[in-house]
Amino acid sequence: MLQSRPVPGAPKPYTFPRPRRVQVGGGTVVAIDVPGQLYASVRLVQRSGGAAEPLDRMGVATLTGEALEDGILGDSSLAPALERHGAEWACRVSWDSFVTGVDAPVNRITDATALFAEALRTPALRADDVVRRRDQLVERFALENSMASTLAARSIGGQLFSGRYATPLGGGPARLRALTPESVADFHTSTIASVAGTLVVVGDLAGVDLEALGRTVFGDAAPAVAQPVAAPGTGDGERPRIVVLDRPGSVQSALVLAHRAPSRAEIDLVPAESAGEVLGGMFNSRLNMELRERLGYTYGVGCRFDLRRDAGVFYISTQVEAPTTAHSISTTLAEIERLRSDGANEGELTSVKESNTVGLPVAYSTSRALASALVEIVVHDLPEDHVDRLRAGYERLTAEELHAAAERYLRPEEAVIIVAGDAGELRGSLEDLDVGPVEVRDPETLWG
Template sequence: MTDVTPTMTFHPQPTPGTPAPWAFPAPERGTIANGLTVLHCHRPGQQLVAVDIHLDAPLAAEPEGLDGIANILARALNEGTDTLDAEQFAAELERAGATLDANADHPGIRVSLEVPASRLERGLTLLADALRAPAFPEDEIERLVANRLDEIVHEAANPARRAAKAFYAGLFDAADRLSRPRNGSAETVKNITRAAVQEFYAAHLRPGTATAVVVGDLTGVDLPALLESTLGRWTAEPTAAGVHAPVTADDHARVIIVDRPGSVQTQLLIGRLGPDRHDPAWAAQLLGTYCLGGTLTSRLDRVLREEKGYTYGVRAFAQPLRSNPDGSGRALMAISGSVDTASTAPALADTWTILRTLAAEGLTDAERDEAVQFLVGVAPLKYETAGSVASTLADQVEQHLPDDFQAEIYKQLSTLDTASATEAVVAAFPPDRLVTVLVGDASVIAEPIKELGIGEVTVIS
């Protein structure tokens, strides 16, 4: 028997080519006859078209005692029209391969449609009917109210939700809508009726103060004509766009403990007000905040998770709240996570040490480089779908930002130096100006927290 020596042929290893330049898509802007503003982006190959509509119905406009009515209205938009009941409307969406979602937040109501490009006309027709002539059936409104009341019960058992509720209530004045739950409380939601929903709809959902964002493969589509024949059928008396009150808050250093007897973990929410996207420091703040707590390799995670084992993860972030066309607006700067109960005080002590060290020594060039590599490098993947592009453009609309805002942010991130990122994140998280909310067992954590000296400690139930 002859021995056979196996051989292997090695082919040349492929070498990467030069990456193609990328920039966030630039939309085209226009207006149709009913006053609806339209932004659109032609994205060849993206056969699932995304349509996001921003409606000028902010939570601050909700009638007194009816917090949550904007949320109920948003959920009711796909519960039937003047020609289709709720089941028929759902069936027509399914037949078109479309999904329709809506939600309410402080800037307004957002309605999102995704539909195959081949059925765009049908999808836009259904969307237009939902906006033009929603049925708001009484039994469906009652069902949505009951569902929301059930959700509130479940939210009370969720430490993260309880922390957020206590944080906003403690940070903002009681008269400010920001201080109260976005989707309403049990005391207000139970008062919502079909008549109240109809009245809120008539007062605030108007094409003249709305903006539609359309993103996807629009090859062969006469978009202006299509929009006129669908969304253009939605009409209402013109009205001026709303103006939000300036965002103010009491962010003097203090600790609020929401007592949760027997809890084996403590939910943390630490923060204050900071600049929003209108501020020239936003890009630097974004970069610095990512270095502080944006990923598993950030400073907070490196110490609290990797070195000390207190937590599965802690994150730092900036959340824009509401803004006006003149650029007046603020963002919530926050650190969020959970730790085991016994480690609550040590974790907070280490967090404050991290913040003070950051102020004294600054970020490193390596931290800056890694953050830029991720934030800028991941963008082409992040915005690969039409839905992600449409959502970001709609965010810009509701925050009164220029159409090229996101593209400019990526340019700024690429060139920002370490000193600028350090200055911005230090200003955003001053250790002596932070409100701390803890949801946990007060009998265990209160006294050790008081000894830290990070602010007056108050315990609430």
């Protein structure tokens, strides 16, 4: 006999766990104790990200992060050493940070962290390992650029910024090839091995000696020095404009509409991201409903703010059938203007609020997720109750606030529209849009 479907209950309130802070030598341990969570996450946060790289060594942070996995013996020795403890290496380089660590069973966290600390502070960095990793990055860069969506996304920085942000985070091929084992060793010595940083630890920490973990990871490294924050330069060229990355014979076009946004500290985050979600960040967003559900041009649309310590980017991305490229752009611009002029309706407001509140207990149910949130708090100097403030902000969000954010933060008049597709087939229809000048580029010349 079939039973009736259960009726969902009211969403349970969620409060982000309060971390404990312990000062150890030159660094700080920030920990969340999660009883019963027997798989722990350990992350060391250092502010040696891509934005701080010298222009003649762009990509050195990414290459160093790759080379660390070769461990203290070289030749990819770290991963098998960690596997003996059921542990896994973690490394992520962003514009603002260099984050390394391990995930491990709590009862092996001491041994796994010791291996991680060894690899971080005293890696072999053998010349042949570094060259092998560098060549792999160059090959990977070219392979990934064969995907139109990746090519278009990587081109954003060069259209909006000058200086370091004009080249992708991992460095372009020419810059990567110029990196030497000596440049990696210099970067590691000056900005990784000698800087304590902040150690994030999440899991069932009953019986875990946080001070001992801190001493293991920090050693005698010095406290981190505050990095100056200055707005990056602006890229050349008229705006708005369309840049076509020529891919002769392409049957699809990858589209990116991007413009600069405020930095992470300057933006009013909840209303701004809500406007982006209504526009293109949810399945039932306006662009997804129009371009995918009604017109059938695409499988989906993405829309988000990429917010850094000194700048930000807003972008919309999708892939469409080549003949629909121009109409997809005009439709996107029309939906932006409609949101800016009319704001969101009650259904959209409810969707945004629920998508950012109801699922929080699941979103933060793992050590990795909690550690990731703590990493963001450390990198951007956010208050410890940052997640709770966000939840409260979404709960009290009004249609008027969302409308004001759309008017303030969505600026198509300052945008560059990047099209990775067949320029010969597309140029005429793109010029007919009268959005701005149409420029055709050979992708091979982007990062010379």
